[in-house]
Amino acid sequence: MEINGAAHNVCFFPHLKDIKAFSKEMQKHIKNITLSTQRSDISGYELIDIVEKYNGILIPAHAFTPHKSYYGNCVDSLKDVFKEKFNKIFALELGLSADTYLADMISELENITFVTNSDAHSLPKIAREYNKMQLEDISFKEVVMALKNENGRKILANYGLDPKLGKYHRTYCDNCNTTIETKEPVQKCPKCGSDKVTFGVFDRIELIRDKKESKSPANRPQYIYQIPLQFVPGMGGKSIDKLLANFGTEMTILHKLSKDDIEAVVGEKLAENIVRAREGKMHIQSGGGGIYGKVSNG
Ligand SMILES: [Zn+2]
Ligand SMILES: [Zn+2]
Structure with missing residues (x-):
């Protein structure tokens, strides 16, 4: 072959x-x-x-x-x-x-x-x-x-x-610049009919999978989802710099700090968004075609 x-x-x-x-x-x-x-x-x-x-x-x-x-x-x-x-x-x-x-x-x-x-x-x-x-x-x-x-x-x-945040999660039409979120993977854009599509990872796995449903072996570790600061709604470069100057690493901010600690540095709204992102409560619009997904309060 x-x-x-x-x-x-x-x-x-x-x-x-x-x-x-x-x-x-x-x-x-x-x-x-x-x-x-x-x-x-x-x-x-x-x-x-x-x-x-x-x-x-x-x-x-x-x-x-x-x-x-x-x-x-x-x-x-x-x-x-x-x-x-x-x-x-x-x-x-x-x-x-x-x-x-x-x-x-x-x-x-x-x-x-x-x-x-x-x-x-x-x-x-x-x-x-x-x-x-x-x-x-x-x-x-x-x-x-x-x-x-x-x-x-x-x-x-x-x-x-x-x-979903990844740059190639779903198939993307390079002709009409749309992320295609059909249930079954498609080779053509359902909106404009173009076959100039960049296949998504989700769609590719759907095509090649040989298991009916996902089943992890017993020793598979936990996958912990994280939404990096740059994706958090309302977060700008200055706020990120302030957080890093106070707390050292992004991992600490994303996973460990209390809402109060974050709030003391960047205010209530951003602190709430970081905590909501940590708890998986944000809405995520899928990425595709080299463009990251987007996070919003939903
Ligand atoms: Zn590479
Ligand atoms: Zn299209």
């Missing part, structure tokens, strides 16, 4: 010298390797051997997005890419537009750990999504054990966007 398409991977290595050696070998397959987002002509099937040669691990990134991912752009089954090496894939990055619930509609992912983290497209957004891990100490070896769910090491929770 011939496979077309392009996919991003996140590769982690234990030492800088491994990364350097890996990059050196990849120069054979990539033009201008020092520029960002360069493409190489090798498949995931070949890449995983090169990553392993330099002691690294490979994780498919934002696995369902329409332009650069295995499920979104290449295949219906990861096994078609990795074949007998499929058991070397022990973790998969969900991307902004999917969550555990959606990914657990695909049976071949049952024994694969889900991670929620950036693949480094944008430096300021690198920790917007993250994983909480159970480790003995902070080392590459321990992280790999957690990703493999070995010796009590594990992912304790995934922190990610509500997938």
